Amino acid sequence: MITLPFLVVFPALAAALLLLISRDSWRRLVVWAGAAVTGIASLSLLFITPESGPLFYPVGYEVLSEGMFVAELAIAVFLIYLGIKYRKYLAIFLILFQAALLVFFETGRGSVLHHITPNLFIDQFSLIMALIIGIIGSLICVYSLGYMATYHERHPNVPDRRRSFFFLVFIFLSAMFGLVFSDYLPWIFFFWEITTLCSFLLIGYSKTDESIKNAFLALNMNILGGIAFAGALLYIIAVNPGGELLHLHSLIQSSHAIALVPAVLIGFAGITKSALMPFSGWLVGAMVAPTPVSALLHSSTMVKAGVYIIVRFAPVLTGTMEGLIIGLVGGVTFLLASAIAISQSNAKKVLAYSTIANLGLIVACAGVGTYKLIWAAILLIIFHAIAKSLLFLCVGTVEHRIGSRDIEDMTGLIVRMPRISVMMFIGIAGMFLAPFGMLISKWAAIEAFSDAQFGLAFIAILAFGGSLTVLFWSKWMGKIISMCPVAERVENNISTEKWMVLSILTALTVLVCLIFPIISAHLIEPFVLAVYGQTTRLSQDNITIMAMMLFLLMIMPFSLLLYRNDKRIVPAYMGGRPTTADLTFQGSMGIQQHVGLCNYYFEEVFGEQKLFMAGSALCFGLILLVGTLTAGVAL
């Protein structure tokens, strides 16, 4: 059981080491070793996780809690310093407010709580999260080595602060492990704050005006969530001065009347962290950071912390009005973020909105919170993490080769960068097509909502929102696979490191679709069973058919061999005009005209500003409503 504290401490140690060394070869060694050990250690958790229910690991050092409190205050001081330096007064105010709540909590709990032993714990859900963090997070770290080197060649005006970059990335992993293994809520809060801090510093990495602005946006929104979290802690010790309910598991199992208020407050913190509307702005803004940071924030860390905590509290939320409204916030976010993604041509922005949409869907599942929906939500978390990290890293690689992250510039990428394009293709397919991962979850969610209370609203959201996702993904796919005949191949000079990471992620995307019944049977179902007393799965028939479809898809490319003899390639139809291969033709006035093909973006229908405003207003209203309801319960 030593693995749990090891996984929390080890990345932090690696991080400290990385902060000290500046030689590139040493850094490479430490990152590789750190990533490998973290990955292997998280895999080894597979063998120690119990078949059912959580396994607790008491950590009997009261001094740790004290240390965390001091560290939180130190972070607050550091953030206030930065706030003064960049004159962000709102941030200073929020930080001060949060720090005041913390001090109040710490003095309030006083000596009463000294007899409480904080626990680390592991159950199947923590294990799934740990695997995502340990494997995908580590892969992204390795990828960053090559990426950051190129990044600094391309951006000579950005000061080379790679030491702090890798420091922060590993601290991030450490904090995420701490978050999913902690049972003691003040500890979860501490790690929660660390992720906020790390994301803030990573978004502001390049220190341009834009990145500083966006970093503070992320900070403000996440501190707002932190304040709600601290409020939950205060509420708990107010109603339960003994402090037993500060343990996550005791709190969830306690009566609805007590647990609901902290569940909603922490749910609100989860909404800010997972960037649902109206707090989506920070995640979209976060794309100014180097691409591996986006990959990390979107797939294995940060936003997943938000949905993790909401899924944890789902048993408390289920069947309540508050849970339903939180679910609706997720549903509205899913629908509108999917629509906004249609109007975006910046690949990273499309990915950002698609992440927001999927997080919305997860929260919608968790808010309504029946056992079937929790099953679907956890499946979504897994599939999304893999496919999204793959897509971000692909976009990052493409960006460095063709110098653009605009989807319009990716025309004919299959000719220019065939291998990357196939990987990107698989990643996109993983996001929306049968029989790949995300679609399985969407399907499970439709089935589950059709049995849930008020499920119709969510089914409507899924039916319409789901088809919107089809549109923006397929037009991107279409851009990549256009066989632009004159494009030049530019796939050389991509380091083996990057290839390795991308290949593993691609393989994982396909592999989890093949073995998801096993993942479901051994990891998701026992968790759902332990929490709800009943569980669900896809029927055997359907699994067989999906497997057959996947198999069919994998052998289909070989059909190209069948047509090897079809050699007669002709130019595309251009109204009978003589045309060159790159679609240049002689116009009627004798001028050479060039044909350019550009996707529809439907700005007037799916415009970002309009929909974002509408979504924010709607979700803000819903959150106010849930706030009022909860205040009614609390008082």
Add this chain to the structure above:
Amino acid sequence: MMHIENALLFLVLAPVIGGLVAGIDRKITARMQGRVGPPLLQPFYDVGKLFQKEQILVAPSQNFYITAYLVFIVVSGALFFAGGDLLLVIFAFTLAHIFLVLGAYSSYSPYSFIGAERELIQIIAYEPMIILSAVGMHLVTRSFYVADIMAAKVPLISYLPGVFIGFLMVLTIKLRKSPFDLSTSHHAHQEIVKGVTTEFSGPMLGRVEIAHWYENVFLLGFIYLFFAWNPLVAILVLAIVYFIEIVIDNTFSRVTWQLTLKSAWIIAGLMGLANLGILYYLSGVVPV
């Protein structure tokens, strides 16, 4: 649960039925336009001829996408007639169309490119309604399996009239009938040449045609579900519905994509969702 024999029957019979329906369609259309029209078996002659032609390509990968399109249309239809999960059928059906769209994209040709974009708009226009139809059938029969829905003792249509009207609306899109034949059309009057199929020729176009036949039989099967409690009524309704589609095809001019999307979604919202909402409200009354 699964009826493999039905799936095999579908594999063999669907192209025959689909081709015949297409022949009848052309005949009736011709009569409406005051022409004699081609022989009933003309669609078969046409496709036979396509397969004799030399295959010319714009991009070699087209072959892959179009084969995948045909295969997955067949898979989704076979799964449907085997009595499989309706949602899985719908997802496989969407997958098939994505392959058609990708085939059009891959050729890097202006006409098929616009056709592909329009086909995508059509997909997002009809998909919500089809999913809502499946959910509606689930609400009444408590099962997503086609086999169970077929076995339902109650007339689904009396519970799902709004959903049925919504489905007819998207059927017009799916059958590529005017006014919603945006991406490609059976008629000669097409402003973007042949749209999504512009760059497919010879045997490849033949495969697209056959896929379309399979698809039409699947769609007719979907309508059949609404009336499954009485096969005679069901077949009569199928005939009437198809005739109405032909009349609509011949009386309306093509609309813009905006209107297509809007009207499909509004109908799905008004008819489908309102119908489902009432069912939800009354769900105590619905037999299980």
